Amino acid sequence: MNEISTTPAASDAPTFRLLFDPQQDSVVAEKILPRLGERLTDKRPYRRDELPDWPQNTTVLTCLDDAAIAEFAPQAAARQWRIALLPHPDLERGRLYFGVAERLDEALDDALADKKERRFDLFYCNGQPVFHSVVVGKVFSLGGGQPLSGFGRIWSVLRVMGAGFRLVKPYAYTLVTAKDKKLDTAALGLVMVEEGGSSLLSRRILDDGGSNDGMLDALILAPRSRMEMARFLLASLLPASRRKQLPPFVGHLKTEALTVTSPEPLDYLHDGVRISAPRLDLRVDAKALRLLPGRYLDLQEEISQTKETYKVQGLPSGEAKNAIINKALPWLHRASPEEFRELYSMLRNNARASPAYLNLMVLSAILATIGLFANSAPVIIGAMILAPLMAPIISLAMAVVRQDSPMLATGLKTLGAGILLAVGCAAAMALLVPLRSVTDEIAARLSPTLLDLGVALVSGVAGAYAHARAEIAKSLAGVAIAVALVPPLAVSGIGLGWGDWSVFQGAFLLFLTNLFGIMLAGNLTFLMLGFGPFNQARRGLMAVLLLVAVVSVPLTLGFASMIEQQRVVHALEGQEIEGVVVRAAAVRPGKPMHDLLAGLTSIARRLQNRGLEEQKAQADEPLYLSVRLLSPTAIGSATVERVKTAIETRLERPVVLEATVAISR
Numbered sequence: 001m002n003e004i005s006t007t008p009a010a011s012d013a014p015t016f017r018l019l020f021d022p023q024q025d026s027v028v029a030e031k032i033l034p035r036l037g038e039r040l041t042d043k044r045p046y047r048r049d050e051l052p053d054w055p056q057n058t059t060v061l062t063c064l065d066d067a068a069i070a071e072f073a074p075q076a077a078a079r080q081w082r083i084a085l086l087p088h089p090d091l092e093r094g095r096l097y098f099g100v101a102e103r104l105d106e107a108l109d110d111a112l113a114d115k116k117e118r119r120f121d122l123f124y125c126n127g128q129p130v131f132h133s134v135v136v137g138k139v140f141s142l143g144g145g146q147p148l149s150g151f152g153r154i155w156s157v158l159r160v161m162g163a164g165f166r167l168v169k170p171y172a173y174t175l176v177t178a179k180d181k182k183l184d185t186a187a188l189g190l191v192m193v194e195e196g197g198s199s200l201l202s203r204r205i206l207d208d209g210g211s212n213d214g215m216l217d218a219l220i221l222a223p224r225s226r227m228e229m230a231r232f233l234l235a236s237l238l239p240a241s242r243r244k245q246l247p248p249f250v251g252h253l254k255t256e257a258l259t260v261t262s263p264e265p266l267d268y269l270h271d272g273v274r275i276s277a278p279r280l281d282l283r284v285d286a287k288a289l290r291l292l293p294g295r296y297l298d299l300q301e302e303i304s305q306t307k308e309t310y311k312v313q314g315l316p317s318g319e320a321k322n323a324i325i326n327k328a329l330p331w332l333h334r335a336s337p338e339e340f341r342e343l344y345s346m347l348r349n350n351a352r353a354s355p356a357y358l359n360l361m362v363l364s365a366i367l368a369t370i371g372l373f374a375n376s377a378p379v380i381i382g383a384m385i386l387a388p389l390m391a392p393i394i395s396l397a398m399a400v401v402r403q404d405s406p407m408l409a410t411g412l413k414t415l416g417a418g419i420l421l422a423v424g425c426a427a428a429m430a431l432l433v434p435l436r437s438v439t440d441e442i443a444a445r446l447s448p449t450l451l452d453l454g455v456a457l458v459s460g461v462a463g464a465y466a467h468a469r470a471e472i473a474k475s476l477a478g479v480a481i482a483v484a485l486v487p488p489l490a491v492s493g494i495g496l497g498w499g500d501w502s503v504f505q506g507a508f509l510l511f512l513t514n515l516f517g518i519m520l521a522g523n524l525t526f527l528m529l530g531f532g533p534f535n536q537a538r539r540g541l542m543a544v545l546l547l548v549a550v551v552s553v554p555l556t557l558g559f560a561s562m563i564e565q566q567r568v569v570h571a572l573e574g575q576e577i578e579g580v581v582v583r584a585a586a587v588r589p590g591k592p593m594h595d596l597l598a599g600l601t602s603i604a605r606r607l608q609n610r611g612l613e614e615q616k617a618q619a620d621e622p623l624y625l626s627v628r629l630l631s632p633t634a635i636g637s638a639t640v641e642r643v644k645t646a647i648e649t650r651l652e653r654p655v656v657l658e659a660t661v662a663i664s665r
Contacts, residue, residue, distance in 0.1 A: 014114060017054055018043040019072070020063040021088060027104075028063060032086070035108045036061075046072070056080040059292070061111055065090035066271075070129045077122060077288040084111040084292035093271055097131040099297025110295050119287035121212050123194035125270055126281055130194065134282065135269040136260065137171065137189025137221075170222065170316075170324045173262050177255040179308050185251070186321040187222040188229075188329070190260065192282055205246055214286030215308075218258055220251035222315045225330050246311060254309035257283040330530065340531055343468055344398070351395035351411040358421065360388045361486075365422040368490040369429045375439035380487050387486040389418050393515060394467050397460070397522025400540035401532035419511075422486055426493025436498060445491045446506035448513050449558040453548070456517025463518060464525035485514055509554055516547045568651060572627065577646045578639055581630040581664075588624035588658065622654040630664045 016036060020028045022045040033040065044052050046064055048071050054060070056079065063086045064072060076083050085091065085100045086107045094100070098120075101107040123130040170186040193206070194216050206217055223229040232247055246252055260266065260280040267276050316324060364387040371379030392414040399408035438446075488511040495503030523541050527534055534541075565587040572585040629635070629643065644657045 013039055014059055015039050015041045016059050016061050016084075016111070017041055017052070018061045018063070019046045019052075020044075021046060021065060021068065024063055024088065031104055032061075032063065032108070035105075035112070039112070048072075051075060051079075054079070054081065057082065059084065061086055063088050066093050066131070069094040070131065070271075073129050073289055074122060074124075077285070077290070080290065082117050082290040082292065085294065086111070093131045095294075098291065099294035101295050106295065111292055115292055117290050118293050120289045120291050121194055121214055122285045122288040123216060124281075124283050124285070125192070126277060128270065130192075130271060130282075132193075132271045133269075134192040134271075134280070135189060136173075136192075136266055136280070137187070137268075169326055169328055171262060171264060172321065172325050173220070173260060175218065175220070175253065176259045177253060177308055177310070178257040179255070181255075181308065181310055183220075183251070183253070183310075183312055183315070184321065185220060185222060185312070185315040185317055186325050187220045187251075187315070189221050191219045191221070192258070193217050193219075194284060205250065205252070212287075214284055215254050215256055216258060216282055216284050218253040218255070218282075220253070220312070220315060221249065222251065223249040223329070248314040251312040251315040252309055253312070256286075256308075257281075339468070343531070344402075347395040347398045347467065348407055348410075350391035351399070351407050351414055353392075353414040353417050357388050357391075357414065358417065360386055361418045361421045362425055364388075364486045365425040365490055365493070366429065368422075368487045369426045369494065372439060372441050372487065372490055372494065373429075373433055373435050375441050377441065380441060380484075383486055383490075384484050389415070389485040390463055390518070392418065393485075393518050394463050394522055397464060397519050398526055398531065400519070400523050400544060401526045401537040403536050403540060415515075419489060422489035423493040423496065426490040427497040428493075430494040430497025438503070441487075442491050442494065442503070442507075445488050445510050446503060447558050447561070448506070448510040448555055449562055450552070450555045451559070452510060452513050453517050453552065453555055456514045457521045459514075460518035460521025461525050464522040465529070468526070468529050468531070485511065488514065509551065512551050513555060516544065516551055520544045520548050568623070568625070571650060572625075572647065578642045579631065580635060580639065580643060582627050582643075582647075583630055583662075584626075584628040584660075586626050588626050622656045623651065624656045624658070626658040626660075628660045628662055630662050632664060634663060635661055 016039055018028070018032065018036070018040060020032075020043065025045075028043070033043075042052070042054070046062075046068055048068070051072075058079075059082045060076065061084050062069065062072065065088050067090075069085070069091065073083075085094060085098055087095060087100060087102055087104055091100070095102065101110060125134045170188055172184070172186050173190065175183045175185075175190075195212065205219065221229075223232075228249055232249075258280075260282070261278075265276050265278060266280055267274065268280065269275075364383045367386060368380055368383035371377070371383060392411045395407060396411040396415065398404070399411055488507045491507035492504050492511065495501070495505075495507060520541075523537065523544055526532060527537060527541075568587055569585045572582045575582050625647070629640070631639075640657070640659050640661070643659070644655060647657065648655050
């Protein structure tokens with residue numbers, strides 16, 4: 001009934017047969033048939049259970065939707081038909097996959113242009129063709145049939161992150177390749193594609209040149225933390241690098257066939273349609289489909305690959321796999337049993353006082369003391385790098401987290417030996433070297449504040465993290481410079497050698513600040529990285545918190561004194577008093593503890609009623625000030641005295657003034 005009898009065409013142009021959706025009958029009659037003319041030899045409405053008995057090498061035009069093309073393509077491949085796709089209102093994935101023009105007239109131009117046919121792989125999942133991707137898992141549905149840019153890419157990534165962070169539990173999967181390589185792992189999900197541009201993940205990792213090579217690509221997502229996955233997704237917003245790199249948390253299998261099983265039913269997306277099955281059988285029929293390509297199909301050089309790819313080094317297995325199955329993915333990476341054993345063994349060795357440790361402590365203390373006397377920052381930095389004190393402190397942090405009493409005792413002995421060596425060497429040198437002046441480098445370590453505690457906390461996090469991650473251990477030198485453990489001990493030793501208690505106590509307070517700050521930050525870092533349970537570490541953590549709270553009291557006083565000094569400088573700098581201009585105002589160190597208490601008293605005075613407090617101010621310890629007085633003429637001691645009195649009135653406290661007079665004209 002549908003057979004068309006026409007007069008043979010005058011030319012040798014190829015002829016076509018047409019399969020169409022019955023619901024598109026009017027479009028076929030009005031737009032397709034007139035264009036085909038005598039080159040159309042037959043047309044049939046598509047019926048899935050009744051295909052025409054056309055011979056091999058027939059060129060078949062189709063006007064079908066995605067579902068019909070998925071059914072028809074394998075049968076066309078089996079019958080050795082050559083096919084060309086025409087756009088259909090519901091042909092979305094097939095149109096993108098085969099590069100078909102969206103406009104019917106353009107697609108007809110491509111079909112009638114007598115292009116050379118191309119053979120394409122057919123990718124199957126459980127016997128059904130896949131034109132886009134198969135995504136296993138409920139977490140990261142990394143879909144998207146075509147590359148996105150601009151706001152579309154941002155929205156896609158944010159949508160994936162929003163959906164993924166609600167349900168983030170790794171599940172157990174077993175994958176077997178065509179060559180019987182077996183992988184047992186735990187992952188958030190799997191993405192299977194036949195060509196690299198089929199998903200957000202594969203576009204970022206796979207080379208497009210691997211498409212149509214008779215192989216499928218399986219990407220196994222096993223991030224160790226939510227933050228690790230978030231970093232990768234956010235990086236996808238940036239322009240992709242020409243060099244495709246496999247993230248450390250992604251495994252890659254490239255094979256002709258793949259079987260996926262799991263103890264639980266597999267919920268997966270087949271070209272965006274959600275399906276559940278007990279197992280997945282995926283395969284690729286190489287060069288099975290004969291196709292007249294659309295104008296937007298990227299015609300790359302055909303590749304024939306038979307070698308499997310098996311990159312799974314970063315995936316959890318064994319104990320690591322069992323530890324994370326069906327458990328919420330942490331925000332930060334938690335240590336695997338293998339990582340824990342390796343780190344614990346290293347820290348246990350670091351807790352011991354080896355000859356190398358003792359020798360380095362002596363050398364670093366001597367070098368730091370020389371640098372302090374010489375007021376040389378480079379020499380002191382060299383001593384910081386040489387000092388080995390960070391190692392036993394980090395070991396102590398782990399011992400507290402794990403409540404390891406033997407390692408804690410060993411670490412304390414090692415730390416104590418290092419402290420005694422550093423202080424003893426510095427004290428001996430202070431007795432031998434005939435210098436008694438407080439250099440700027442020494443003075444910088446006499447008045448610690450809360451800012452120093454902040455430095456210690458950040459350095460403790462960096463030190464613990466660098467020990468836990470072997471790939472960044474080279475940054476330990478930077479951590480040692482930042483926290484500066486040995487120079488405060490050297491200053492303490494100098495104070496003992498001089499018999500100056502204020503120098504000793506100020507510098508030793510700085511050392512204790514660094515020590516307790518590193519301990520606390522190291523404890524918290526190891527806990528967050530999963531090296532110990534909080535319940536086990538709670539008692540030790542509370543003890544370290546108490547120590548930090550104790551040292552925070554004088555640090556708070558020091559910070560209050562710093563604020564008060566800044567207020568003084570701001571109140572005087574550039575002011576004109578008694579006809580002279582005050583420049584380069586600075587608070588000079590007097591007696592450190594008295595200065596701290598005086599600063600706190602001054603702050604309290606401004607917050608309370610003045611009256612009696614103003615009378616008490618005269619009995620306060622004086623503030624040591626140095627200023628430069630600029631005057632157009634020479635000034636005498638009487639003028640300097642009046643300036644001093646005016647400053648005391650303005651600051652509401654006694655002042656010891658060191659004034660330098662400069663004449664400006």
